[in-house]
Amino acid sequence: MPRPSSHADSVLTIDLGAVVANYRALRDRLSGAECAAVVKADAYGLGAARVAPELASAGCRTYFVATLDEGIVLRSIFDGLQPAGEAQLFVLNGANPGTEEEFYEHRLIPVLNSEPQVDAWATVARRRGAPSAAALHLDTGMARLGLSPSEADALASEPDRLAAIDLVLVMSHLACADQPDHAMNRQQLTRFRRLRDAWPSTPASLVNSSGIFLGGDYLFDMGRAGVALYGINPQPDQTNSMAQVIHIKGKIIQVRDVDSPMTVGYGATHPVARPGRIATVPVGYADGWPRALSNRGFAYVGDIRVPLVGRVSMDLITLDVTDVPPHLVQPGCEVELLGGHAAIDEVAKVADTIAYELLTRLGQRYERVYVGISA
């Protein structure tokens, strides 16, 4: 649905200044290695068209998206910027056979993940008669994308296969970077070091947001900052050092007096135990407010934490506001769902997931307000 000028009673505020502050903080941790930005999934749901230009103003020159479609959109965003600076755009899923010409047309660099992708890109490059930029993904422990160690060894032993390719980056991806003591980190580092030695003059990249905090040997020539840009804690075992980027507030549309033996919501799962008041707020699972928060979630009215009672509906939640002074919980009053007191990482944990998922599923019905925009 196209979005009309908003009358939404729920507001998603996105602080682009905080995104830039997080970018700078991550760049500082990279000790001179380049800080690339991961803006896949429409900048984790926050709007690549708004986020990427701010990052460009802050000096970011390299971006990662997941798919060709995302790359095409991102290139058009950069081509529309004044002054236009040439950004380096990588497509993590690589070039599927038959899509190579689109990569050239939109100046996109595929991350080659498999032998078929490598060989197809090389074939097209030879046909064009000019070296074609690509990154090479070496799998060191995800078993998801990237050449296996034996495939990488085979490729390294046959340099002709890469002769037509301008290899601009060799990369891998950590599986457990958010657990700094996990043995996988060191294993993946050791494997990556050995494998990338086949291309010693090519810049290398191993770390994502959490990996940047592993520091030292892990950093190589480039870090790929993603979720931490958007304010999510890259170090789950420590206090979040990132600036908060998103806030969600909803306006109460109705307040209901309740008393036992009533129940609240679908399935009659919340029995009312005492005389009280229920406030209904127009945010539901169609807005990305997880149904897993049914009878477990919370919100804030000022400093007062109020429980989400009953099931999360498609378009609505119900909060027990019995203990809040009535003048603060009238129709039209705001409650805070995310940001401020309601840390996204905590909300996600209560919903049995991670903030990454919560962020990327926030829906289209919020009024989206961007603040902290650079001059």
Next chain:
Amino acid sequence: MPRPSSHADSVLTIDLGAVVANYRALRDRLSGAECAAVVKADAYGLGAARVAPELASAGCRTYFVATLDEGIVLRSIFDGLQPAGEAQLFVLNGANPGTEEEFYEHRLIPVLNSEPQVDAWATVARRRGAPSAAALHLDTGMARLGLSPSEADALASEPDRLAAIDLVLVMSHLACADQPDHAMNRQQLTRFRRLRDAWPSTPASLVNSSGIFLGGDYLFDMGRAGVALYGINPQPDQTNSMAQVIHIKGKIIQVRDVDSPMTVGYGATHPVARPGRIATVPVGYADGWPRALSNRGFAYVGDIRVPLVGRVSMDLITLDVTDVPPHLVQPGCEVELLGGHAAIDEVAKVADTIAYELLTRLGQRYERVYVGISA
């Protein structure tokens, strides 16, 4: 992000013919009561701009959305249709103070949920000097939206408060309609009957999709068909009688040989027990594929069910395809994620949720293909 012409390796097919078939089946069950269509949340994520015109062709004249913004968009959709038929559009969240003029401008009918909404709408109607259409929501057991029984009784005893309002519908909403034996159903019916007697000549509506299957006394003058239109089972204790509306297929982008002691994916949660193969498909939680399906989900390759192993990533899932003949699981081969063998209600159950949530969170990166379009 604006959507370019798609190169997506994941395809969401939406069968509008099945939506229409479901509409007709639900209408037949309503025994002459009107069958309204609920198209809130962008027709539960499937695209109101495509769904609503098909329903209109099938004879649907009344629609429900959740918010004013959705109503404005839906009115513009209907105004653009040839031949333009006047559809009756209800906004379930009602008219918040200050938005009344928008309702008039776009010919939207608010569902008045609370005394403040009733009194504000009446005030505006009196000022305009012409009766203004509205529905009245009487809460019979949700404690979410709608007048409490005592508020409804008070309103009934003061007919002047509604004098300026053209009351076109009195409605309520069932909390447990998907559990036909739940005592709440009969309680809500009894309450609704008593309350609506104050407005005996006004059409009444109590049932949603599941409620339509309660039949008989529950049907009144109108049913509000929602989730069942989109193929979700309105009778969870029985075989689904609705036509399947959506299918999701993803193309394998990579196949990896694996062996113990490797692990797959983030957190190294899936240990590989034997030599095998992992297929990576570009659908992840940013596409609405729930992270709760990590190590629990499944897909189909032809008739063969394959387990989702490791965690669901933002943009990718990994499937154990060891037991599938290799020629069926090459890069470019399709796997079925939803529809056909993979019933949406089953996938949702494995993810500890309901199909409603799965449907409304499907993301924007699929290539969306509409089939079954009327001539």
